[in-house]
Amino acid sequence: MTHHFFLLLRKDLRLMLAGKFFLLALGSLLFYSLYINLFYAKTDQDIYPVYVYGTHHTLPKNMDAIHFTNSLEELNDKCMDGYSVGIDASGENINIVMKSSDINTIDALRVQYAESFLQYPGRIDEADKFLSNFREPEKLIKNNSLELKNRREITCEFLFFELAAVGFLGLASLMFKEKEMGVIRVYGILPGNVWAFIFSKLTLFVVSDLVFCILLTLINVGWKPCIAVLPAVLVQTGILSMIMSLAGLLCSVCVSDFRQFSLLYLVLAIFVTTPVFLVGQTSVKLDWMLYHPMYHLFMQMKGAYFSSVTSGFVYYAVCTAAIIVLLCAVYRAMQREMAKEG
């Protein structure tokens, strides 16, 4: 039995190598890493730029946070983007110029931010009493930075997409090829075990997903935070990879025209994962999200990357049940297919 299993394992590995599966995974890894390191890690949004024209006595003479312009036209031009604020200090009165951002609270904040640069004699005297009381914001995570957060966030998202979309199709396409080659028919008359057939494929794909996960995390999160989060991330990757691979296996056995199905699936994956990412990564709240199974899987994966969520017993119980049900379904489908082919 063991010997048989390893023989199958070797055959599947050769098939994967022939299909350039590892080369393609490496390509994806390179592509994702370049994107994260060159673009996403550095994304940031700075506070509203303040443009000033003129030299009113209430204005600070030089300050890093404000930009002086050479003419009123330039000032008006600069603050027409709905984000910047302009201070026209060329006349008697100071005029704050800006274009509305369409959200009242943000407009109010922008005006108050610009006002905070103006210094009025009366106010300064009163304010001085409190100046010493200004405290820097208390930081709950001392050694975390925006860049590290960005890296964790996007690595998690890419890994999830890769496992959900491509992980599913990887095993399925291998299976589909074997089916077309008539392997199932041959297998039906051989005295082999169907479980060995399923597990050899499953093992290879789960292991390759785990290796992909380790490399992706190591390259993009950095080795120190990577070591801290890796155990939890690997557990979640294992669960997700197992579920997706089994689902792929099931579909490739059951669906007759798998080629068109894979196309449909790729598009479907985008539409299914977009709301999950939207709710998981921003403050958008959607009530029906709780019934979306992918949402829970994603939140667990994210929890693992940020080492925050400790998932409960129910989650693991449901995942185990799902894997067992899928395994049985694949077994039945294979047996049926063999009976049909044989």
Next chain:
Amino acid sequence: MMTGFWYQIKNIRRDKLCILTFLLPVIAGLGLHLLPGMNLTALSEPLFGVICEELPSGTETWLRGIGKVTVYKTENEMRQDILEPSTQMIGVRKDGQNIRTIISGDELSLNRKIAGLLPKLEQNRQFTNSIYDDTQSSANPDLTLSILPAEDNRDTLLSLLAAITMVTAMFMGCTFNAMSLIKEKEDGINFINEILPITQHQYLLQKILLGFLGGILSATITAWICIKPQVSQMPFLLLLILLSTFLAALTGLFIGHFSRELMAGIVMIKAVMILFIAPPILFYLTLPADSSLYTLTCLLPSSAAFYGLMDLLTAQALHPLRYIFPLVCHCAAWSLVFVFIKRKKLSA
């Protein structure tokens, strides 16, 4: 030529999955359109967390004026939400006569700076009213305010989702053509095609047409649902869809040409999809619309299409030349490249 095309139509008529694939963006567009009460503009508002009845009511009202306030019962609950990486909440606590702020430390610069400024702004509030709230009682009589109204634009994020759906619809031609070419390759039909008495142009046209038409149909219906274009916008929209879909269909031919089997094709489609959909969104959100860098990114075909769609969706002034010209150039250049590659392969 028409016979070949007719055979292909007949071929996919039985393929329900294929038809469904083209319908998917339309369904997504409908879903997006029906999405009830999802106010996505509020996403960019600053979020403040306060503890129940701790801050003076004046301070809390002021905070509500400059952001969205969530009230917590205990500090622990608040800290948990501040730590939550998907939101950028700033915790506000009482500190003598003033306030102090709590952040997690990995927020955007914008929110970190707001958190740092908040005590100062609160102090300003205590001594002078902001002209934004009340011009009459302002302590700074020589200060005036002129806010220009925002253009009548719809929800930006919703438009963004609509544009993504549209781009995906246009992209369908690419996936369809790539898959059909790979299938021909795996089945060995491409060898037969090579000896058929048709010219390279005919072959190219025939291969590209089905995915192209499907993409146009899918994109047009989605556009009709998501954008509801006015008559004056029609020509621009139509031209945009026509050119982008053609380009996508052509990309599909390239992928089909270069990938030997299904899995390679899928990975290539995925890479192209991410490469073509992600940068425009990123550039659109990060680069100011009048910068030269922004204009430069129009050279990327998907960016040009995406910006054009966003302008349509947010009812901005249209720049037909800026977006259409790069697309036309790409269409012409890549068609020539494809014909050249095919010819070279045949002669080899």
